[in-house]
């Protein structure tokens with residue numbers, strides 16, 4: 054969009070005319086083409102490099118820190134420095150497309166060759182692991198806690214279990230055929246074990262080791 058606008062402004066400048074342009078969606082750019090194109094240049098290039106069209110993404114790795122005792126929290130917090138060391142990094146990305154959503158979790162600096170569970174949870178990270186609330190579910194289980202495989206499953210929730218490589222890095226991707234409700238999902242939590250699937254334990258994955266706040 055911005056790129057297009059810059060091209061239009063450029064064309065208008067070349068023609069030197071006021072009336073030549075205007076087939077497009079930004080007729081107001083006619084007034085002061087030079088100023089407009091200068092001011093739009095950096096914006097356009099920064100949006101292009103941030104870009105590739107994904108919404109709600111935060112691909113820059115975030116280092117885990119210890120949680121604050123209360124109030125405002127670091128974006129990524131670890132509750133278990135042995136298993137998710139301070140300074141290990143995480144990034145989370147959600148890409149909605151045509152009614153489905155792909156979520157990617159990247160971690161580095163965790164224990165090597167180690168199993169962790171991970172899911173998208175409803176609430177932002179807080180001073181304790183419990184603050185992230187339950188798993189986000191597309192179709193909410195009327196029973197809480199939700200341990201019924203009819204609801205606690207990787208089609209109705211976002212499961213991002215990982216096994217790290219020899220360097221402690223891992224990537225998990227989950228694709229579901231729905232999109233998040235606005236404001237309904239606000240974190241990803243890393244757990245101590247891979248996620249259970251059997252009735253009565255479905256969706257559980259042991260202790261909450263770490264959390265990254267992300268508005269999906």
Ligand SMILES: [Cu+2]
Nearest residue numbers: 171172242244
């Ligand atoms: Cu979880």
